[in-house]
Amino acid sequence: MRFIISAMCLAVSFLFQITLLFPSVKLSNSNDTIILNNLKVLESSIEPGKFIDTNDEFLPYDGTSLKRKKQLKETMFTFKSDFIVEKNLYNTDLSLVIGPADYPYAIYLNKKILFKAGVIQNNDLTANITNSYNIYLSKDSLLIEPEINVLSIEIYTTYETMPIPKIMISNFIKNSQYVFWNNFFSTNLVQAASTISLIICLYFIFMFFAKNMKDMSYLYFALIGLSFPLGYLSVAFTYEGVNMLLLTKISRFWQIFASVFLLFFIMEFTGVSNSKKITKISIAGMSLITSLILFMQTTEQQLTFAFSIVTNVVLTPLLLGSVILTLISVIKNKHKPSLMILAGLIVLIITSLIDIGNLNSGIIPYCWLVPYGFLFLILCLFFYLSYEESLTYFASIKSKDELARKNKTMDVLFEKTSDISNNLVASSDILDRNIHETVTILKEYDKNNKEITEKILKQISHTEKVIDDISFCMKENQKIPQTIVNQTQILKETSASIKKMDDNIEQILSISEKTDRFARDLAEIAANSKDIVVKSKESIEKISEKSIFLSELLKSIEDIAEKTNLLSINASIESSRAGLQGKGFSVVAGEIRTLSNKSKVNLKNSFEKLNEMFVIINQSNELSNDVTKELFDIIEKSKLSSEMISEIANMVRDQKVEYQVIIDSSKKLLSDTNTIKDLSCVQDNENKKIEITLSELNNSFNQTSQLLESQFTNQKIISVSLDAMKNALSDNKKNVDKLKETILIDG
Helix, strand or coil: CHHHHHHHHHHHHHHHHHHHHCCCEEECCCCCCEECCCCEEEEEECCCCCCCCCCCCCEECCCCCCCCCCCCCCEEEEEEEEEEECHHHCCCCEEEEECCCCCCEEEEECCEEEEEECEEECCEEECCCCCCEEEEECCCCCCECCCCEEEEEEEEECCCCCCCCCEEEEEHHHHHHHHHHHHHHHHHHHHHHHHHHHHHHHHHHHHHHHCCCCCHHHHHHHHHHHHHHHHCHHHHCCCCCCCHHHHHHHHHHHHHHHHHHHHHHHHHHHCCCCCCHHHHHHHHHHHHHHHHHHHCCCCHHHHHHHHHHHHHHHHHHHHHHHHHHHHHHHHCCCCCCHHHHHHHHHHHHHHHHHHHHHHHHCCCCCCCCHHHHHHHHHHHHHHHHHHHHHHHHHHHHHHHHHHHHHHHHHHHHHHHHHHHHHHHHHHHHHHHHHHHHHHHHHHHHHHHHHHHHHHHHHHHHHHHHHHHHHHHHHHHHHHHHHHHHHHHHHHHHHHHHHHHHHHHHHHHHHHHHHHHHHHHHHHHHHHHHHHHHHHHHHHHHHHHHHHHHHHHHHHHHHHHHHHHHHHHHHHHHHHHHHCCCCHHHHHHHHHHHHHHHHHHHHHHHHHHHHHHHHHHHHHHHHHHHHHHHHHHHHHHHHHHHHHHHHHHHHHHHHHHHHHHHHHHHHHHHHHHHHHHHHHHHHHHHHHHHHHHHHHHHHHHHHHHHHHHHHHHHHHHHHHHHHHHHHHHHHHHHHHHHHHHHHHHHHC
16 A cells, blocks of 8 residues: 555656646637647657557657657657646637648547548658648547646658647637638648749740740740749649659659749840850750659659759759849840849749758748749749730830821822822823834834845945955965975075085094094004014914923933832832842932932923913914914005095095085075065065955944844834833723722722
């Protein structure tokens, strides 16, 4: 019993301490609003309803982003808070308001399920992140003072870290008003703006086709208008159970291309960098690749991470590019309408920075501002384009007034035209009479021209005949100068050849005299050489005789050597018989034999040399005989040559005298030929002048004939023109009559 009492005391003490740490809030007035900030939190795996009945392990919650301490793929955060409702509010309709959240959650009041938002299905968590909810608190679910109401909220997350939304309790009508305006600015107004953007998109697509698809700024603006509802599809088209991952992918895709179309619109609108098509293709290609990367993500966590990178790499540069191009247009090109676009871009950037700051700080704002910044930009563009269309409308009204003024002027012009047409009819009659007279004159002129042409043609025929006769004579006369020229050339060449031959004769005569002297000298030399050759032959014969004697002498010495050798052999034999007494004699006999052998060898060599000398002497003797014979022939021929050269020299001297006579005759003939040539050239020049004069005269006749022929042609053309003028005058009268009728009808 004591143990039970002690346990109860400890429990009461613990509850008292908890109450001191997290005091319950009290709602005492129907117009009051209490915000539940005294929250405790417990992190666990997803097991709905497990921790509703317990208070163990709950920790204070500081109101900031959710912090995971356990490594779980899916995490459930259970929040608890207490509040007290006074008795005087028992009959008051109360409600609980909870703001937007990006995760599913369930609300329990006093351990009973009160409300659910989002879907948990097949490990897929989806939730509406834009709407606030006003949850009615029935009297059956509420506890009245002194009892304490316990509010439990289970949050189911995978990667989300958004703080728990604001939780308020107040009277139902007040909360309904709050939730209406909160949802109006967070969702409903975005839905309405999306509808308006679609209408604007259709209108400007119609304008694009109405302008023959030439003004691309209308198309880009229509695509911007289409991008707004599709870019915020995850805000404007959400309901419980919708596939938020797919909606978010579509929204992110069109948010990227909204920035692309905005940049293209500014390039087209301002004219800055608009001509560089490769730039547009590169930007569109890069944006398409990043969008496809976003579509490849399989979870919202991956999609959020990928989009944060795309925001830094693609969206931010696109927006900065739009701002820079707009600033260039305003500052450099002084394009004042760009100020409106610049204002819209600045508002969009400011709202983006505010929302990014709230996300980084873990603050859930009353509503997200980026859609309104983008809507403001679209409205700026719309109002400017509408302003341009209004200018076009006023210009059309001005054109209409101008057209009315011109119509009035045309009426005056019709009156004057009527007067002119009457005058034109009178002038046409006068012109018709003049044309008739002109035709008569042309016919008479044609007759005279024909007579003149016939006479000129006869004269041309006679002149051509004379020219042909003169040309024939000139051709015949031209042969004489050419013949004279040829003869003159031949005489010149003959004279030159004769002169050259005379020079050659002089040289031949000089050479003949020198040759005669050389022949005489050669004969004397040959005669002298004859004696020398004879003496040389005698010397060779003497040498031959001495050689024969020397040969016989060597043969005698050879016999002596043979006999000496034989004696040395006999002496050796005898010394061997004598024994020791004949030993000394044997040595002498050996030396004698050795000497005899050496003598034989030397004699053999001498005979060989002597035989060679005999051969040479015989050859020299034969050669000497041949030389002597040839030398005698040379002497005889030299004498004959000397005599013949003398005769040639005499003949050359006679020929030189005859050539000199021919040269003198050629010079005289050449002089006469040149005189005839000069006379022929003078005659030829005179004939050419006569021919040229007659040719010019003939050309003049031909030109006159051609002029007359052209006159005939011109007369025909004039006749045709006059006929055409008659027809034109007739048609003109008819047209004038029709014009009068038309003017009368219009009048």
